Amino acid sequence: MRPLRTGSVPDGSTVSQCETEMPGNVLPTRNAVPSGDTVDVWWFDTRAVAVTPAGLAGLDRGELGRAESLLFPADRHRYQVAHMMLRQVLAGYTGTAPGQLELGRERCPQCGSLSGKPVVLPGPAPAGARPVPSFSLAHSGDMVVIAIAGHAVGADVEQDSARCVCSLAGDLHPDDTAWVTGLDGEPERHRAILTCWVRAEAALKCTGQGIGHGLGGFSVRPGQSAALAVNGCTVRQLAAPPRYRAAVALAGGATAVCVRKGS
């Protein structure tokens, strides 16, 4: 895919983003976990990544079972690519081979079930072990986004729906519902709804609740400032490919987003 560009995003704010291009499927084997207020954001177009035996060998039993359960080859391909790339990206930050990484879930902070934030489980720490990063994986349509940070991070991406999404306005915070319904024209309302959706979902993935308990507990509509502080996170809109909306949230403050181009 083409590298993403810094510039104006749908909410009118401008996000400062660095860009790094990676040739082909070759990912760097050594990345420093972003410090403090920086998030690394990796984008992959699943159509441009081949599923390889070596890549599949890195997936764990749960991931392989999930891939196998998918009915349609296209869904299976997207899922396999998303998880292969997640493990490759994490391997670059941790120095642990993709197949040796143990991934698990924390408990949901709201209900206590094991449906909370996906995490890299710390293994026995060998000499020279690097810090374990926080990560968030999202995929929609053909696109995969992976956010990496030094502390809790959440990311979401949604492809524009082929259908009217106005029925989702009622799931948002009442202030956001009022903002969306007051906009002129359906395309504008649809864009606004999806923009609010990805911002809310990114914030809820950052805290580990996910959207299973609803996503209307706080307002996320874009304002004048580039960053929005909500739910203990700072939420930023990401520049996304055409027909996609995406956002990232970081516990505390996220003042810099570094976009990495995958393949």
Place this chain on the structure above:
Amino acid sequence: MSPPGGADAASVTDDLRAFLASATGRDELLRLPPGTALFGTAVGLDSLTGTLLLREIHRRFGVDVAGEDLNLDSLATLGTLAAFVAERARPQDGP
């Protein structure tokens, strides 16, 4: 979706398939077997499409799945969801 009018599970199943295919732009969803798990496995519906589906069911059939089925057992498969909706369907205004 076609208006429900005395909905039976087979016609609701067809309606749900048609909605999903239309919402995602994926014609293969028109051929989903009734035993297909809609969420989590099998077709990998994302949360946004799943929520859109439940809102459409409420609009078309007057059934609030999340409100009436607290355990969400009805969401196990396309067939269980269609049966749940058909049993409770109340004719709604047209589109």
